[in-house]
Amino acid sequence: MTQHPTGGRVHTARPPEAAARPRRRRAARALLPAAVFLAPLLLFYGVYYLYAFGFLADMSTKQTSLSFTDVTDVGLANFRLVLTDPAFHTALLNNLLFAAVSIAAALTLGFFLAVALASGVRLRRFFYAVFLLPSLIPLSLFATVFGRMLETDDGAVNAALRAVGLDSLTQDWLGSTGPAYGALFVLLVYLVGLPVMYYTSDLTTLNTSVLESAMIDGAGAGQIYRLILFPMLRNTHKTVILSVLLMSFRAFDVVYFSTDGEPGGRTQITGTYLYNTMLGAGRVGYASAAAVIVLLVALAISAVQILVQRRSAR
Numbered sequence: 001m002t003q004h005p006t007g008g009r010v011h012t013a014r015p016p017e018a019a020a021r022p023r024r025r026r027a028a029r030a031l032l033p034a035a036v037f038l039a040p041l042l043l044f045y046g047v048y049y050l051y052a053f054g055f056l057a058d059m060s061t062k063q064t065s066l067s068f069t070d071v072t073d074v075g076l077a078n079f080r081l082v083l084t085d086p087a088f089h090t091a092l093l094n095n096l097l098f099a100a101v102s103i104a105a106a107l108t109l110g111f112f113l114a115v116a117l118a119s120g121v122r123l124r125r126f127f128y129a130v131f132l133l134p135s136l137i138p139l140s141l142f143a144t145v146f147g148r149m150l151e152t153d154d155g156a157v158n159a160a161l162r163a164v165g166l167d168s169l170t171q172d173w174l175g176s177t178g179p180a181y182g183a184l185f186v187l188l189v190y191l192v193g194l195p196v197m198y199y200t201s202d203l204t205t206l207n208t209s210v211l212e213s214a215m216i217d218g219a220g221a222g223q224i225y226r227l228i229l230f231p232m233l234r235n236t237h238k239t240v241i242l243s244v245l246l247m248s249f250r251a252f253d254v255v256y257f258s259t260d261g262e263p264g265g266r267t268q269i270t271g272t273y274l275y276n277t278m279l280g281a282g283r284v285g286y287a288s289a290a291a292v293i294v295l296l297v298a299l300a301i302s303a304v305q306i307l308v309q310r311r312s313a314r
Contacts, residue, residue: 053295059288066284078289087265088290091273092297098269099248102188106195106240113192114199115229128196135193143257146187150174150258180259180267187258194247195240202236203229242305249298270294 060079063072082088113131117124134142149156150173158170173179206229214228230237252271255261261268261276268276274294278287 056288056291056295059285060292062285062288064284066278068284074285078286079293081286082290082293087268088270088273090266091268091270092294094267095248095251095269098184098188098251099245101185102191102244102248103241105189105192106244107237109189110192110195110240111199111230111233112225114196114203115225117196118200118203131196132193134191135197138253139191139251140253140257143187143254146183147174147258147260150183174259175263177263177266180263184255184259184267187254188251191254195244198236198240198243199233202233206232238308242301242308246298246301246305249294249301 061073061075063074063078064070113127117127152158152170152172152175155173157173161167161170171179173183210228210232214224249270251269252275255267255269256272256275259267261272265273265276270290274287274291277283277290
């Protein structure tokens with residue numbers, strides 16, 4: 001504060017650094033309670049996850065069994081074996097294939113259902129429950145029931161076909177490659193509830209004046225869906241795509257409890273591949289190397305998701 005020539009006082013602007021000091025002091029004072037509050041969680045992550053990752057990386061260079069006896073250091077041999085295993089290639093490609101099916105269903109069926117439900121159709125709450133329920137109940141239970149329906153002899157699907165005289169359409173749904181893939185595709189498409197929830201939440205934030213102007217200009221329903229609503233939700237599309245892609249690496253229960261990777265391991269994904277290798281063959285080092293590779297792929301996808309979200313937020 002300085003004295004004005006006329007006798008009054010005028011306020012001088014504080015330097016930016018001086019103005020920022022109180023904020024930094026308040027942030028520093030708030031840091032200690034936050035650190036104390038987060039300490040148990042950070043300790044849990046440090047002990048559980050970091051130790052688990054370190055143990056996994058160490059075992060990936062060893063050759064041993066589940067009893068962890070006669071441990072032999074083999075270097076990078078396990079990684080070379082995994083990367084040259086056709087079954088691992090199939091499992092990884094299935095992850096990407098199932099993710100592509102889920103993404104296609106989310107961007108088409110999920111988007112359409114969300115817009116239709118948000119427009120105020122009759123029995124909206126009932127339809128919300130129908131499409132969200134599979135995503136809310138344990139997937140292992142849902143997949144088990146679905147797999148039981150596809151049993152060859154007494155499954156509900158074949159029984160229904162026989163009841164209406166379509167015996168020629170009955171088949172071994174889980175014992176043939178094509179029908180097994182088709183069954184998993186149907187199961188993944190029906191799990192479209194989460195994308196519907198994403199779209200529904202973001203539809204409430206849209207500027208409705210744009211839609212009203214389009215309707216006044218004579219735009220049809222198809223044009224509004226394709227040319228206005230779909231582009232306006234591009235950030236939601238990115239979130240849905242990357243979320244579904246990451247979920248494909250955690251779809252162990254969906255595949256294991258429905259097809260169990262049959263026939264002949266053709267429908268297995270990385271999760272079932274690791275499980276069968278670890279417990280079935282007892283090759284702990286080999287399974288650890290495969291898990292490290294899958295983890296690196298998932299981390300790469302997560303990094304892409306973070307970068308996309310940061311760019312979208314700008």
